[in-house]
Amino acid sequence: MERRNTRQRQLVLDAVRDLDDHPTADEVYLRVREKDEHVSRGTVYRNLHVLVESGDIVSVKVSGGERFDRRSDNHAHLVCTECGSVKDVPAPDVEDARREMERAWGYADVRTSTVFAGVCPACQKKSQAAR
Amino acid sequence: MERRNTRQRQLVLDAVRDLDDHPTADEVYLRVREKDEHVSRGTVYRNLHVLVESGDIVSVKVSGGERFDRRSDNHAHLVCTECGSVKDVPAPDVEDARREMERAWGYADVRTSTVFAGVCPACQKKSQAAR
DNA sequence: ATGTGTGCAAAATCTTTGCAGGTTG
């Protein structure tokens, strides 16, 4: 159960922090590889899980798959359903509701994730042009 | 672009509505197969996408993959990070924030998804017992 | 020392797609 500090784990954490555009697992892998040719995909996946588990990073599920993000309680995500881009936005306050999950249903350690999904301005233009 | 009403599409829609425990694509497939042996996985996946696109059903992304749900604007989801169960809960009001996404960033057709994640009572007991 | 973590590659999942033929409106 002890958590060790390996170079690879640090590289994965750094990669997620450096890439602040919500990278996919594979993008993290590629970034890590820039620093060290020998790190394997398996290691990156394993460490992403460990880091999410420990709360050092956050996993964001959107259409198109799983993305990772540096920890930050106070933002939500705004994703474009056309191009898949993910944008940080201020989080709405759902603290009351969150507490209610713990109180009313007895869940522990409840975390909140708010995702807004729509069509970004660029993609609106694009689909207009296509018409 | 015309939308046709095929037996298979109806079966998929019915399956999602019948299974009200937020089925995975594969669970929908299995359910459909109970009614008709010959429907293929490809067809189920294709129709799930079509139905999400048209708003007849909703896709819920949680740890562990994509789930589907009958349309229902006024609920959020409470998922257990241990067993993966998904529960419907009343949605917190984030309408102001949602509108702000459209106003401030120019996104169109913005939809909201709120997901709470924690450990359900049953899983809390389990991990206590394991100690 | 000891048990975590790693690299590698294979395996397991899960989802998409090409194609030939069937169906809907």
Next chain:
DNA sequence: CAACCTGCAAAGATTTTGCACACAT
């Protein structure tokens, strides 16, 4: 009949895992 849609199976994409060795504590 002209789109659409389907079944099948193969291909793609993504993630997990077994194993032997390496390394942090």
